[in-house]
Amino acid sequence: MSKLIQVVVVIFLAFQTSYSQVLRSLNNEVSEFNEIKLQWTPTFKEALKKSKKEKKPILMYFTGSDWCGPCKILNTKLFHTEKFKILSDKDLILLEVDIPRRRDLLTASKMKENLFLQQKYGVKAFPTLLMVNHRGKKIAEKKGYIMTEYYYLFFQSVINQY
Secondary structure (H helix, E strand, C coil), rough: HHHHHHHHHHHHHHHHHHHHHEEEEEHHHHHHHHHHCCCEEHHHHHHHHHHHHHHEEEEEEECCCCHHHHHHHHHHHHHHCCHHHHHHHHHHHHEECCCCCCCCHHCHHHHHHHHHHHHHCCCCCCCCEEEEECCEEEEEEECCCCCCCHHHHHHHHHHHHC
């Protein structure tokens, strides 16, 4: 009986240690996610002006923030990383084009602009990453979710050609 109690205690302690390490890791990821602030441009018009002035391509991120599972993963694993922040601050103009199901998540004017952009560029799949120049001409596109490392190759190829 004594050995059984010892085994149960050892298993319990091992579980507690493992569980607390997992919690600590999750807390670190959440705090890192909250600390990274990207510089999203509020409107398409402003993004075009900024692109022309800074001579950088515009990365348009078409997302369904309240319903698109792959968009949520992309948000966490790509956009809220230090690596992406460094790249975007240096080489990209960012524009989020959110098409939520809950229309109250955006202002009416922002929703109208986003729906216009979705129609203008023929976006039907989410997430879609679209790169455009300072005139709004499409220069590259990635549809759907892929491993995040492949996005960096995509970004670099567009940046190098711009």
